[in-house]
Amino acid sequence: MTTEGSFPLTLRLSGRHVVIVGGGHVATxxxxxxxxxxxxxxxxxxxxxxxxxxLVHEGRATWLPRRYERGDLEGAWLVQTATxxxxxxxRVALDAEAQATWCLKxxxxxxxxxxxxAVARVDDVLVAVSGGGDAGRASRxxxxxxxxxxxxxxxxxxxxxxxxxxxxxxxxxxxxxxLLTARGRRLLAEADVVVVDRLAPTALLAELSPDVxxxxxxxxxxxxxxxxxxxxxxxxxxxxxxxxxxxLKxxxxYVLGRGGEERMACEASGVTVExxxxxxxxxxxxxxxxxxxxxxxxxxxxxxxTGHERLGDLPTTGDHTLVLLMGVKRxxxxxxxxxxxxxxxxxxxxxxxxxxxxxxxxxxxxxxxxADRALEAGATPPAITVIGDVVRxxxxxxx
Ligand code: SAH
Numbered sequence: 122m123t124t125e126g127s128f129p130l131t132l133r134l135s136g137r138h139v140v141i142v143g144g145g146h147v148a149t150x151x152x153x154x155x156x157x158x159x160x161x162x163x164x165x166x167x168x169x170x171x172x173x174x175x176l177v178h179e180g181r182a183t184w185l186p187r188r189y190e191r192g193d194l195e196g197a198w199l200v201q202t203a204t205x206x207x208x209x210x211x212r213v214a215l216d217a218e219a220q221a222t223w224c225l226k227x228x229x230x231x232x233x234x235x236x237x238x239a240v241a242r243v244d245d246v247l248v249a250v251s252g253g254g255d256a257g258r259a260s261r262x263x264x265x266x267x268x269x270x271x272x273x274x275x276x277x278x279x280x281x282x283x284x285x286x287x288x289x290x291x292x293x294x295x296x297x298x299x300l301l302t303a304r305g306r307r308l309l310a311e312a313d314v315v316v317v318d319r320l321a322p323t324a325l326l327a328e329l330s331p332d333v334x335x336x337x338x339x340x341x342x343x344x345x346x347x348x349x350x351x352x353x354x355x356x357x358x359x360x361x362x363x364x365x366x367x368x369l370k371x372x373x374x375y376v377l378g379r380g381g382e383e384r385m386a387c388e389a390s391g392v393t394v395e396x397x398x399x400x401x402x403x404x405x406x407x408x409x410x411x412x413x414x415x416x417x418x419x420x421x422x423x424x425x426x427t428g429h430e431r432l433g434d435l436p437t438t439g440d441h442t443l444v445l446l447m448g449v450k451r452x453x454x455x456x457x458x459x460x461x462x463x464x465x466x467x468x469x470x471x472x473x474x475x476x477x478x479x480x481x482x483x484x485x486x487x488x489x490x491x492a493d494r495a496l497e498a499g500a501t502p503p504a505i506t507v508i509g510d511v512v513r514x515x516x517x518x519x520x
Pocket of ligand 1: 294295296320371372373374375376377378400401402403406445446447448473474475476477502503504505
C-alpha cells in the first residue's frame with residue numbers, strides 16, 4: 122500500500138452509525154476507539170471478547186449476535202471488517218463499496234477504502250501518521266513526534282482560547298532543566314511572555330523563540346526585589362493583551378513561593394490560571410545531597426518552614442525532620458531559638474547550597490555547631506538547612 126492517491130481527513134463520528142463485523146481483538150480495540158469518538162456502534166458477530174461484552178452491557182454498543190447478513194450496513198457511514206475469515210471480510214467490503222460506505226479492512230489494507238493512521242494527541246494538536254502499510258513503523262514515528270511535542274521542543278504556540286487572558290503558574294523545580302515537569306515544559310513552549318524568578322531553571326530560556334518576551338523579576342536577597350504587586354500587575358496586564366503568560370517559578374509555586382497570591386490576584390481580575398506543580402527544593406535539594414527527608418526507623422515525618430522568621434512550635438522529637446528554606450544569614454539565631462525551644466543541641470544539621478548545580482556544597486554539623494561551620498565555609502543563598510537524624514544517612518556526615 123502506498124500513500125499515493127489517498128486523501129487524509131478526520132471524521133466527525135459523533136452520533137453517526139458505524140458497524141464492526143467481527144468480535145475478536147481487532148474488533149475490540151477499534152470498538153473502544155470508535156465509541157470514544159462518539160460513534161453509534163453496532164457489532165455483528167456470533168461471539169464477543171469479554172471487553173466487547175462489557176461495552177454492550179454498558180449500553181455503549183449494540184450487538185447483533187449472529188453472522189453477517191446483507192443489509193447489516195444499512196445507514197452506516199463507516200464499516201470495519203475484522204472476522205478473520207477473508208471471504209466474509211471481502212463480502213462486507215463489496216457490500217460497503219456498493220452502497221458507498223467507507224470500509225476499514227482488518228489485515229487487508231490493499232482492499233480497504235479507508236485506513237486508520239497511528240494517532241497522538243498532545244493538547245489540542247492531533248498528529249496522524251501513515252506508515253505506508255507498515256503499522257509498526259507508523260506507531261514508532263507517531264511516538265517520536267509525540268515525545269518531542271510533549272517535551273516542549275517543538276513550537277506548540279497558538280493564539281489563546283482565553284479571551285480574558287491566561288496565566289500558567291509553573292513550578293520550575295530546583296533549577297536543573299531536567300527537573301521541570303513535562304506539562305511545564307510544554308506550556309513554556311507555548312508562552313508569549315515568560316516572567317521568571319532567579320531560582321527557576323533559567324537555562325531553558327535560551328530555547329525560547331527570540332520573539333518571546335522574558336521579564337526577569339529575580340529577587341536577590343538584600344537587593345531590591347520587584348514588589349509582589351508589580352509582578353501581579355505584569356502578569357495580569359500581559360494576559361489581558363491575549364498573550365499566553367508563563368510565570369516560571371523556582372520549586373513548587375505553593376511552597377513558600379507566593380503562588381497562592383499570584384493565582385488570587387489573576388483570578389480577581391478575571392484571568393484564567395493554571396497551576397503546574399513543581400519539584401520542591403525542600404525535598405529535592407536534601408535528596409541531591411543524599412539525605413532522605415523521611416527514612417524508615419529514623420524519621421517518620423518532616424516540616425518545611427521558612428528560616429527568615431522566628432520559628433513557632435515544631436516537633437522536638439528525633440524522628441521528625443526540619444527543613445528550613447531561606448534564612449542562611451539568620452542561621453545562628455534560628456539554631457539558638459530551636460535549642461531554647463527544647464531541640465537537642467546534638468541534633469545533626471546540614472546546609473546544602475546551590476542544589477543540582479555544579480557548585481552544590483554540603484556543610485554538616487549539629488544544632489550547636491552548624492551556624493559557625495556555615496559561616497566558616499562562607500555559605501550563601503540559595504541554601505536549604507536540614508535538621509534531624511536523617512542527616513547521618515548522607516555521604517557528608519563525618520561522625
Ligand atoms: N517555591 C520554592 C521555594 C522558594 S523560597 C520551592 O518549592 O523550592 C527560596 C528558597 O528555596 C531558597 O532561599 C532556598 O532555601 C531554596 N532553594 C530553592 N532552590 C534551591 C537550590 N537549587 N538549592 C538550594 N536551595 C534552594
